[in-house]
Amino acid sequence: MPMRHDVLEFAVLGVLSDSPLHGYELRKRLAVVLGPFRALSYGSLYPCLRRLQARRLIEELAVTPATESTAPPLSARRARVVYAITADGKEEFATWANSPGPEAWEDEGFAAHLAFFSRTEERVRLRILEGRRSRLEERVEALRDSVVRGRAKVDAYTLTLQQHGLDGAEREVRWLNELIQNEQSSTPQSRPAQAITTPEEQA
Amino acid sequence: MPMRHDVLEFAVLGVLSDSPLHGYELRKRLAVVLGPFRALSYGSLYPCLRRLQARRLIEELAVTPATESTAPPLSARRARVVYAITADGKEEFATWANSPGPEAWEDEGFAAHLAFFSRTEERVRLRILEGRRSRLEERVEALRDSVVRGRAKVDAYTLTLQQHGLDGAEREVRWLNELIQNEQSSTPQSRPAQAITTPEEQA
DNA sequence: CCTGCGATATATCATCCTGATATGTTGTGG
DNA sequence: CCACAACATATCAGGATGATATATCGCAGG
Structure with missing residues (x-):
């Protein structure tokens, strides 16, 4: 099943509205949100993130690659791109969560709506x-x-x-x-x- | 899920071993055989039939209603291509039905095997x-x-x-x-x- | 100590599947 | 007699997947 773009995009917004995340972790959480453990590939996730970025619904948080002062084990990592939801994105998500279209009766759409029910009227x-x-x-x-x-x-x-x-x-x-x-x-x-x-x- | 080639091919052989069929009917029966009502597109079915034909496991039975019309060229009645399993195909199917590989534990593979259990030892x-x-x-x-x-x-x-x-x-x-x-x-x-x-x- | 393995992390791409679409025929209810 | 649904074959743009490549980190065991 080709996973409708809108469902995936709003699921991403929903997950990111809890906290900013990098792609790897985002993907794992989406697998839980979109029907029981239906993982999606990065080949789908990254283009989706780019679409959302183009619409200014999410933005990249540059993670400091620099090791400030202390030299703890948690530095010098490979560039981890962290994505965060914007104000526009939050608005868009709230609208979607409270305006169920026909997508909400289908398997993925329903699972996604249910995952964010606590933010639904x-x-x-x-x-x-x-x-x-x-x-x-x-x-x-x-x-x-x-x-x-x-x-x-x-x-x-x-x-x-x-x-x-x-x-x-x-x-x-x-x-x-x-x-x-x-x-x-x-x-x-x-x-x-x-x-x-x-x-x-x-x- | 991309539906493994071998599973689809053997499901086709199994369905055709009951009786020769044309594509449209074949597809409907496959939808029942391969997990509960998971229809597959003609874009998958036709290439599969071509593969099986190339390996001489099925053959076309030309069914021509033979309208001897003098009408314009190309207005010949659209051919209904009927596919039949060959002796080689029957052998191949019997081998598969009685040699479950790892594909038999997966959703489609299991459904396909179950559908032909009466022909399994x-x-x-x-x-x-x-x-x-x-x-x-x-x-x-x-x-x-x-x-x-x-x-x-x-x-x-x-x-x-x-x-x-x-x-x-x-x-x-x-x-x-x-x-x-x-x-x-x-x-x-x-x-x-x-x-x-x-x-x-x-x- | 250091070696290898599994998890973390990002990215690309060939392959192939789906959903849409086109075209034409047969049968049937209004 | 027409419209409409089911029958039937076929193609293709668009897109998802699974494989693959690269690189770091934590840790178990030799």
């Missing part, structure tokens, strides 16, 4: 979650059709795989329903926690 | 399922680490998303365990069926 949060839910409900319908229609035609293994995919999609809808409920009742800072340490899992 | 089926399981267990471990380590650092929404991803990965391991059990006891043609019509799903 409550009513907008609900719009995004509900939009995402109906997007997924469409997918569930498509899969259900396919499983029902293909029941006779495909072999047992393929059917099992399709059923597994369908179950997963339904599970995702249920997860979104939970999020929506939490959103409607109160701010969700204290969800049930859902046992970080999961059960066993026999060898 | 039992002991090989087990090898593939177990290889895939350990591949997924690695993923679960990575996600678990990330959720545990990042628990304090990320906000509640991102944590929820990560937890959701982890749950999904664990669910996939359980599914594979079921398949492996069925494989070990007998041929799995009659899995519990798991209710094609799923429960309700409140609006």
